[in-house]
Amino acid sequence: MSRSKTIVAFGDSLTFGYGVKEENKWTNILAKSLGCRVINSGVCGNTSSEGLVRIEEDVLKYKPDYVIINFGMNDHFIKTDGSKEAKVSLEQFEENIEKIIFLTKQINAVPVLVTPNKIIEGNIGDENCGGGATYYYRRHPYYLYKNIGGANAQLKKYCSKIVELGLKHCIATLDINKLCESKSLYSIIINLTNSNEDDGVHINELGAKFYSENIYKTLKNLL
Template identity: 35%
Template sequence: MILIAGCSRSVSPLTRLTETDVILAFGDSLTYGTGVSSEMSYPSVLASRIGRTVINEGIPGELSSDGLLRLPRLLDEYQPSLVVICHGGNDFLRKQPIEQLEHNLKQMVQLARDAGAEVILVAVPQPKLLMLSDAKVYQKVANEMHVAFVDDALSDILSETNLKSDAVHPNAQGYQLLAEAIEAVLTDAKAI
């Protein structure tokens, strides 16, 4: 619980979600729930906590450039009211240019908006020598695009050995904490 209290959140107002609104959880293995059963992934935990449909569209190993190509089909298929974007970890691991990640994240936000959805951006930690810290690119995108933002949650979780299933993925307790951090943003933004 201390982790959540320590997380900073940038909250832009969100439209209140009805019980029938769909949330699209979009990302890579952190969204998919690598390291745990599908019921313990953050989208599943979030759905049970807030009583809304949360579609898990996480693809392990996906780069943000591939995600950008995949997103339009998902927006059309699910017609979500809200998209939670948690993407970019594989870009860091494969040493992709940070400018490309920034561009891709901005395009994802714009695609979601163009489809009538609001956005929450989840910062993904950038591995650095002996530590993890949230990449500043997420704060920059959140500020420039005026979207709700979950900062520090993943870097705090992945900094604790007892919250990880491996070097780069949370365990069930870690995903629970991530879901709680996203729920806190939804609550603060008056979306639930």
């Protein structure tokens, strides 16, 4: 790819590279592999709704050639307010991603969809983040997910929607979530074994390499 090309990686903490040294973030590895500029516009904790609020300042103003869209991890969380609703409903998520796609195409940039990785759900404990609950269920109570197949099943709905939108709009789509099915999550996700951290969501340096290698393949196919 030409050094004059610009890519914006647009998403949440998985894009930002939470917990990974700057030089080992997948965006920086990708920039070196492709030999072009990759702007990291990932913001920790962001949903697709929050991404839309900042898309002009963090994406469009750069007039990129490609925009990697990587939301869903924060959208899928089920709220603890008793509503049993996701932080961003699946319907709203679909609307948000389609708007991001539209705005990307409007500036003649090529959108590329990337699903979030699977998570380490962990021990359920007392089903309410206590009693020895670990990883995802240490922060998100299991009782909210027990009747829908668990947290990964909830996340999968959002990943499936991303894949569906890719097909609908004829957009290159990388299903990282599906690729995780053939990987050991304990090797690519920050956890007590490899980082002494009870995380279970964010990718480590091996995970960043996993992301960059597969995104590289996807982008190379577009050239």
